[in-house]
Amino acid sequence: MESTRQSKIARLIQKELSEVFQSQTRQMRGVLISVSAVRVSPDLGIAKAYLSIFPTDKSEELLEAIRANAKDIRFEIGQRVRHQLRVIPEFMFFVDDSLDYIENIDRLLK
Numbered sequence: 001m002e003s004t005r006q007s008k009i010a011r012l013i014q015k016e017l018s019e020v021f022q023s024q025t026r027q028m029r030g031v032l033i034s035v036s037a038v039r040v041s042p043d044l045g046i047a048k049a050y051l052s053i054f055p056t057d058k059s060e061e062l063l064e065a066i067r068a069n070a071k072d073i074r075f076e077i078g079q080r081v082r083h084q085l086r087v088i089p090e091f092m093f094f095v096d097d098s099l100d101y102i103e104n105i106d107r108l109l110k
Helices: 003-027 057-070 071-080 098-109
Strands: 031-042 045-053 092-094
Touching: 003 031, 003 045, 003 057, 031 057, 045 057, 057 071, 071 092
Parallel strands: 045 092
Antiparallel strands: 031 045
């Protein structure tokens, strides 16, 4: 069960991550990255971010690029939330494929 502090930090990080990805994907036409969920560990040291990437055929290569730049993203988030958080958590990025799963279920039901 997530504490109130964990959920507040998760929402803050989700908002800031989405702004960072939005500013970075403006240069890349036809790519959309949205942060669907963020889960923070109880010690606030690790944040797992679940990303929805469109188009899905580029999701693996974009996820690898994001993971390679995780330190830079952490620094950017640290600059944005430095007055609200003492310790900036380490980021782990995962692909959120729930929309693909829903589409597959709909296709199977038809």
